[in-house]
Amino acid sequence: MKTRPFRTLALASIGAFALACSPVRPGGSPASPVPARTGAWEDLYEDVRLDGLEDRRFDQERFWRVVRPVVEGSNRFSVEVVGQSSEGRPLRVISFGRGPTSVLLWSQMHGDESTATMALADIYSLVEEESGNRMVRSILGGLTVHTIPMLNPDGAQRFQRRNAQGIDINRDARALATPEARVLKSVRDRVEPLVGFNLHDQGVGTRVGLTDRGAAISLLSPPFDHSRAVNDVRLRAMEIMGVMIRTIEPMVGNHITRYSDTFNPRAFGDLITQWGTSTILVESGGWEGDPQKQYLRKVNFVGLMAALESIASGSYQGVGTDAYQALPANGRRIGDLLITGGTVVIPDIPSYRADLLVNYEKPLLEEEGTFADIGDLAEVEARDTLVLDGLYIHPRDRALERTEDGIQLKVGAQAYFTVSRRVDGRDPLWVFRGTPPEELRRRR
Ligand SMILES: [Zn+2]
Structure with a gap:
């Protein structure tokens, strides 16, 4: 047997890793002194989680079969077909809440990145089942939340990144050559969200900084130009992410990273920030023992609900950017x-x-x-x-x-x-x- 140079590194990380993988809530990891605050959202999760999406590879038909009974015919939701994919699949906006502040979440513009789509299904279920809950009421009263789950259904059909035209939709924000990109742009322009959530999955081999730990969740406030300056739009995104980090840390410990902030003039996150929406990129990575990303689905649910609650109440204001700035960068893959x-x-x-x-x-x-x-x-x-x-x-x-x-x-x-x-x-x-x-x- 060969001894590989990283063996010692691997051994040194076992302690933190075992803690992070513990099935019971660890109540904070050694690297995160902030006490557990996932509390309420995590407790609600098991009651509202929707069945039928246990395999992370599902097509639009399956997703709609799971979600339709929740959102169609309920007066808490509006469902609107706003366009179709290049192969003719409907692109739906599912909205809830009647508040003055508009928020937009879109998932799976890369067809094989389904984690947040599953979490959105659970969020619909929460809104329907727990509308009397104090925190849910606050969100429904303060926000109008628009969601585009599975923006790339043709890619999801094949479980591939790109759409049926062969185009990466997240490199089409400028050219708008894909119907899916045009739908996202037109919805954004119509609802003018204060905050946007750009929901993705990243390579499961991505490390946390220079460490040997895997990145479970990666966050980013995309820059609006090459200077990477921080304006009010980005500051808001960073403060909301501070709330998200504090909330999900008890679940994923020090497996949270900051995604690369190189400006890309073709990418949606960057341009939507430029258009004035505080944009938050969420990239679900890997979690040991979670091949179908069901645990990361729950982490997405908890993080997104905490974010929505803080936007509705304004509690993110003054959180500051320290928690976000302190995140280690995505490391090598x-x-x-x-x-x-x-x-x-x-x-x-x-x-x-x-x-x-x-x-x-x-x-x-x-x-x-x-x-x-x-x-x-x-x-x-x-x-x-x-x-x-x-x-x-x-x-x-x-x-x-x-x-x-x-x-x-x-x-x-x-x-x-x-x-x-x-x-x-x-x-x-x-x-x-x-x-x-x-x-x-x-x-x-
Ligand atoms: Zn992606």
């Missing part, structure tokens, strides 16, 4: 699976020792792995390591490129191979299609 110690066997060339790095298109499901690197990868970090000392890796046909010049194993090829005890491929142990066998796996 590590690979998904490092395969070490094996010998690669390809027809027609001599076999050779090489480590292999695999990144998954669907990392939480360990599906659709491709080779990201091949060679001496001793310093490369990955969430998982597969140790194949003394074993032989026989890439399967689909992992190999055949041309008239010969056969090659290439970066970008599908990670699909047989592991055997012998160089000739006899005595195979198992076939790798994505999920490594537990006994050979070393988790960070």
Whole structure:
């Protein structure tokens, strides 16, 4: 067995990690002296959580089947079809509350980022079931909350980032070439929200700063230009995030980061800030033992409800920007699976020792792995390591490129191979299609 350079780091982080993963509410982590304040929202959650979205990969039809009985026909909601996707799926705005302050939340403009969409479903259920609750009443009386759940239903249909035109909607805020971007822009211009929530998921391999911890939730007040200056619009977003941080810290401890604030003139968060709406980017990352992001769904629910309550009551004012500014930046993004110690066997060339790095298109499901690197990868970090000392890796046909010049194993090829005890491929142990066998796996 090889000892990897990060082993000591991994060991040092186990204490904080175990605490953060505890199923009972830990009541604050060592890095967060602020006492637990998730209280009420977390207590309400289990009663209002909607069934039917346990698998984070769902299409618009399924989402609507779950949400429709809650929002349609209820006088607490208005449901409006404001346009359609390029494949003709309806784009709905679901609104609640009758207050003077307008707030807009939009989720899943990247079709494979469904965590906040699930949380929005739970928020509708809360509004319907708990309209007598003091905090909910305050929100309904102070705010008109507009939501666009699943802005990219065509992408969600395929569980892919981009829309059916092949465009990344979050790089279309300037050109407005996609119907989905035009809908978001027109709704924003119509309801002129004081605060906007841009709800996403980020890579599960993202680290907290320079540490070995995974980033569970990443927040950002997007800049409105290259200077990254802070004006009143951004100050408001930062103070509201201060409330969110304080509220979710007991749930995710020191696994909260600040997203990169490089200005992007094509991105919605940046331009909506420029248009005068205090915009908050929420990126749900990874949480150990939560492949379907059901825990992060709850964290989203709690954080968003705390934010809405503070906007309705004005309690965010004066919170200051310290909590936000103190967040560690998003750190490096590590690979998904490092395969070490094996010998690669390809027809027609001599076999050779090489480590292999695999990144998954669907990392939480360990599906659709491709080779990201091949060679001496001793310093490369990955969430998982597969140790194949003394074993032989026989890439399967689909992992190999055949041309008239010969056969090659290439970066970008599908990670699909047989592991055997012998160089000739006899005595195979198992076939790798994505999920490594537990006994050979070393988790960070
Ligand atoms: Zn995204």
